[in-house]
Amino acid sequence: MKAAVVRAFGEPLVIEERPDPEPGPGQVRIRVEASGLCHTDIHAAHGDWPVKPTPPFVPGHEGVGLVEELGDGVTHLGVGDRVAVPWLGKACGRCEHCLSGWETLCEQQINTGYGCDGGYAEKMLAWADFAQPVPEGVTPFDAAPLTCAGVTTYKALKVADVRPAQLVAISGVGGLGHLALQYAKIAGATVAAIDVTDDKLALARELGADLVIDARKQDVGKELKKHGGAHAAIALAVNPAAFEAASAGLRRGGRLVMVALPAHGTIQVPIFDTVLNGTSVIGSIVGTRQDLTEVFQLHAAGRTKVIYETRPLASVNESIDAVLRGDIKARIVFDLYAGK
Numbered sequence: 001m002k003a004a005v006v007r008a009f010g011e012p013l014v015i016e017e018r019p020d021p022e023p024g025p026g027q028v029r030i031r032v033e034a035s036g037l038c039h040t041d042i043h044a045a046h047g048d049w050p051v052k053p054t055p056p057f058v059p060g061h062e063g064v065g066l067v068e069e070l071g072d073g074v075t076h077l078g079v080g081d082r083v084a085v086p087w088l089g090k091a092c093g094r095c096e097h098c099l100s101g102w103e104t105l106c107e108q109q110i111n112t113g114y115g116c117d118g119g120y121a122e123k124m125l126a127w128a129d130f131a132q133p134v135p136e137g138v139t140p141f142d143a144a145p146l147t148c149a150g151v152t153t154y155k156a157l158k159v160a161d162v163r164p165a166q167l168v169a170i171s172g173v174g175g176l177g178h179l180a181l182q183y184a185k186i187a188g189a190t191v192a193a194i195d196v197t198d199d200k201l202a203l204a205r206e207l208g209a210d211l212v213i214d215a216r217k218q219d220v221g222k223e224l225k226k227h228g229g230a231h232a233a234i235a236l237a238v239n240p241a242a243f244e245a246a247s248a249g250l251r252r253g254g255r256l257v258m259v260a261l262p263a264h265g266t267i268q269v270p271i272f273d274t275v276l277n278g279t280s281v282i283g284s285i286v287g288t289r290q291d292l293t294e295v296f297q298l299h300a301a302g303r304t305k306v307i308y309e310t311r312p313l314a315s316v317n318e319s320i321d322a323v324l325r326g327d328i329k330a331r332i333v334f335d336l337y338a339g340k
């Protein structure tokens with residue numbers, strides 16, 4: 001099988017021929033059909049974060065494909081089932097977080113494409129209990145971005161506790177943001193979308209944003225305050241200044257939900273204003289298996305639209321550059337059958 005491999009941080013990925021991986025107990029092997037490029041994969045390949053993966057590794061946590069071999073003990077999946085393999089590759093199932101519905105906080109978790117090989121490959125392994133069945137009517141190319149961009153922003157909107165008639169700011173209308181905007185609309189909110197490229201601002205309008213703010217030309221905080229301030233701001237842009245800008249636009253009692261993970265940066269939380277205004281800052285990391293089930297259900301019911309362009313895996317390095325330039329449709333999805 002072919003796989004795109006990070007051999008050293010910051011170096012171009014290398015397309016390698018590798019033997020098919022053998023599923024261990026509780027695992028399945030998947031023939032990958034589609035695999036999304038999340039900005040997290042770029043952070044992984046650059047070694048951006050304090051806890052680093054160990055090269056060589058195969059990134060990718062939006063892999064979707066068909067089960068082709070079952071490891072010992074796997075009974076609830078069958079050969080030919082379509083599944084998606086999210087960032088939460090495995091959690092312990094026994095700790096206080098797992099037992100209280102917060103498996104995303106499990107300290108024993110293994111992350112796909114980071115702590116084990118991921119979806120930038122023709123074949124991959126997954127722990128069967130965390131391989132999410134993809135319902136009928138959801139194509140592999142739609143399912144791929146939903147597997148991280150979708151579930152992460154769906155969860156962030158839950159964490160933000162968004163209610164109808166509230167104003168929600170979506171900062172960054174990329175892979176995550178274009179879905180966040182739709183979940184905010186589904187929740188009944190008025191949506192302000194913020195970005196710095198013309199294409200993304202146009203996309204935000206197409207997807208039904210009520211207010212579109214160009215952070216290159218407009219003061220984000222002031223624009224949001226003109227509308228009373230945001231009840232919640234979801235920070236999805238890979239830029240600490242964008243976090244501060246969105247935070248400046250919160251109304252009293254408002255919540256800043258931090259989701260993007262720029263390599264460096266801190267934001268200032270002024271004590272006096274935070275206390276007087278009763279604002280909060282909350283981190284949100286991906287979503288649970290149940291969140292992903294709900295994301296797929298919404299999509300199967302025709303309530304969300306995934307915007308993507310497909311490319312062959314061989315284009316992985318150009319594709320990463322295009323994401324960094326902001327020069328893509330909302331998501332790139334690798335087509336693992338391209339050229340077959």
Ligand SMILES: NC(=O)c1ccc[n+]([C@@H]2O[C@H](COP(=O)([O-])OP(=O)(O)OC[C@H]3O[C@@H](n4cnc5c(N)ncnc54)[C@H](O)[C@@H]3O)[C@@H](O)[C@H]2O)c1
Pocket residue numbers: 037038039040041043148149152171172173174175176177194195196197200215236237238239241242258259260261262284285286287323326330
């Ligand atoms: N917390 C989590 O669970 C989680 C999950 C997935 C991804 N992430 C992180 O979220 C971030 C976004 O991922 P993505 O795949 O959507 O990236 P992306 O590159 O597709 O989207 C980022 C968007 O932000 C816009 N942007 C850049 N500067 C801006 C600014 N100053 N103001 C407003 N918008 C601006 C870009 O134009 C782009 O549209 C990454 O850091 C990724 O690692 C976090």
Ligand SMILES: [Zn+2]
Pocket residue numbers: 038039040041061087148149
């Ligand atoms: Zn991701």
Ligand SMILES: [Zn+2]
Pocket residue numbers: 091092093094095096097098099103106107108
């Ligand atoms: Zn656990």
